[in-house]
Amino acid sequence: MSDIRYDLLHDTYVIVAPSRLTRPNLFPDHSAALKEESTCPFCAGHESMTPPEIFALKDAKGKWKTRVVPNLYKAVAIEATDEKKEEGLYEKIDGFGAHEIIVDTPKHMTEFDAMDAKQMTDWLQTIKERVNDLKKDNRLHYFTLFKNQGKNAGSTLPHVHTQLIALPVVPREELRVLTHLHTYYRQHGRSVFKDITDYEREQKSRVVDESEHFLAYTPYGSQFAFEVIIMPKTDIADIGACHESLLAEAAALLKKVLSALRRELKAFDYNIYIQNPPFHKAYETEAFFDDIQHFYRFYIRVIPRLYRTGGFELQSRMTINPLSPEKAAGLLR
Numbered sequence: 001m002s003d004i005r006y007d008l009l010h011d012t013y014v015i016v017a018p019s020r021l022t023r024p025n026l027f028p029d030h031s032a033a034l035k036e037e038s039t040c041p042f043c044a045g046h047e048s049m050t051p052p053e054i055f056a057l058k059d060a061k062g063k064w065k066t067r068v069v070p071n072l073y074k075a076v077a078i079e080a081t082d083e084k085k086e087e088g089l090y091e092k093i094d095g096f097g098a099h100e101i102i103v104d105t106p107k108h109m110t111e112f113d114a115m116d117a118k119q120m121t122d123w124l125q126t127i128k129e130r131v132n133d134l135k136k137d138n139r140l141h142y143f144t145l146f147k148n149q150g151k152n153a154g155s156t157l158p159h160v161h162t163q164l165i166a167l168p169v170v171p172r173e174e175l176r177v178l179t180h181l182h183t184y185y186r187q188h189g190r191s192v193f194k195d196i197t198d199y200e201r202e203q204k205s206r207v208v209d210e211s212e213h214f215l216a217y218t219p220y221g222s223q224f225a226f227e228v229i230i231m232p233k234t235d236i237a238d239i240g241a242c243h244e245s246l247l248a249e250a251a252a253l254l255k256k257v258l259s260a261l262r263r264e265l266k267a268f269d270y271n272i273y274i275q276n277p278p279f280h281k282a283y284e285t286e287a288f289f290d291d292i293q294h295f296y297r298f299y300i301r302v303i304p305r306l307y308r309t310g311g312f313e314l315q316s317r318m319t320i321n322p323l324s325p326e327k328a329a330g331l332l333r
Contacts, residue, residue: 002076002095004169012172015075017095023073023156037108042067042159044106054100055133057126065119066126067103074099075165082139082168093168098134098143102126102162110158112149112272113258120251123162125244127274130164132240135279140166142174142278150269152305170278170285178277178296182288185295193297197233206329208260211253213246218325218332225307225323226265226332228257230300237277237296250300257302260332269305274298 002017041049044064055068076097084093104123105115115123127145134140143166148154170178184192200206200217208216208228216230230253236242242250261268276298281289288295313319 001080002074004076004093004095004097004167006091013169015095017075020073020075040108040157040159042101042103042157042161043108050101055126055129057122057129064106065122066105068126068130069101069103071099071101071163076167096139096168098137098140098164098166100130100164102130102164104160104162109160112147112160113255113262115160115255117248117252117255120255121244121248124239124242124247124251127162127164128240128242128247131238131276134164134166135240137166138280139168141280141282141285142167142170143276144273145276146271146273148271150305152269153271155269166279170282174278175284178285178288181295182291185291191235191295191297193231193295193299194235197231205326208329208332209253209256211249214250214253216253216257218329220325222321222323222325222328223319224303224305225321226261226304226328227321227325228261228302228332230254230257230302232297232299235293235297237293237298239274239276239298254300254302257332261302261304264331265304265306271303271305273301273303275301 002015002019005014005016006012007014037043040046047053047067050069051072053067053069056064057066058064076095076099078096078098080094080096082093082096084091102123104112105119109115131143131145134143143164145162145164147160147162149160181192188195197215200215201210206218206220208218210216210233213233214230215233216228218227219229230250232246236246261270277292277296278285278289307322309319
């Protein structure tokens with residue numbers, strides 16, 4: 001059983017999950033992925049090797065295109081309670097939440113960027129379905145959706161997959177960012193997302209590509225070399241509200257961005273995450289929750305993992321980026 005512990009000193013939450021210690025690591029020393037399919041639990045025909053299916057997106061013949069299962073080495077469990085407990089000076093919550101694996105494709109593919117735009121659309125559609133389903137549980141307030149591609153990005157299984165963790169709390173850092181975004185909206189009467197997309201399209205120096213409704217750009221304050229954000233040009237706060245044509249458009253742009261990164265960087269590991277607002281109003285989100293539709297937009301962030309994190313980054317929580325975003329965007333265009 002895991003705990004969600006509150007770190008009183010740093011005002012943050014930490015998940016203590018001993019079961020994660022036994023998860024497999026099927027990557028060799030280098031990030032080149034294993035090619036063996038016979039023992040891969042995520043390949044079509046090996047469904048019995050995973051926990052029971054939660055959801056599957058299927059084709060006209062009833063064959064699955066994406067599949068969602070509970071994480072065997074879960075950090076949190078839906079069976080736990082969301083009860084807060086005190087331990088002397090400290091407090092914790094039983095390890096309640098949802099920890100799911102999205103199998104991105106039935107084929108034994110080891111590089112997400114090798115998937116085509118239609119497969120990426122199916123991936124986004126699956127994410128939308130899971131987000132909207134998890135929203136029905138009023139105990140869950142926030143989710144993280146992330147992909148670890150390659151050993152240097154934290155992956156332990158080579159078959160392309162994505163993880164979704166839904167929590168009964170909103171991370172403190174995310175609350176800080178949301179409060180900042182809400183303050184900006186109240187001061188300026190418009191969202192920071194609108195100002196960024198308008199300014200970046202005007203300046204053009206950091207724009208990688210764009211479509212009718214989405215912009216791909218390297219942030220002015222990029223924390224990582226070749227970091228790219230894909231953001232809606234209009235106020236779409238929640239990926240759960242995106243209709244299929246918008247998901248297809250976002251997937252096509254994501255495919256272009258990943259292809260450009262592959263062209264420029266050759267072999268590289270990376271993380272992708274989708275940032276979405278909190279699910280439900282709670283005490284900690286009460287001040288801004290009703291305005292979320294006006295000041296927030298979901299976005300996709302692609303982070304190549306080219307350099308290791310050192311002591312400065314860990315202590316200061318600042319990063320040192322050796323490549324200007326203007327140079328990166330120029331190389332990716």
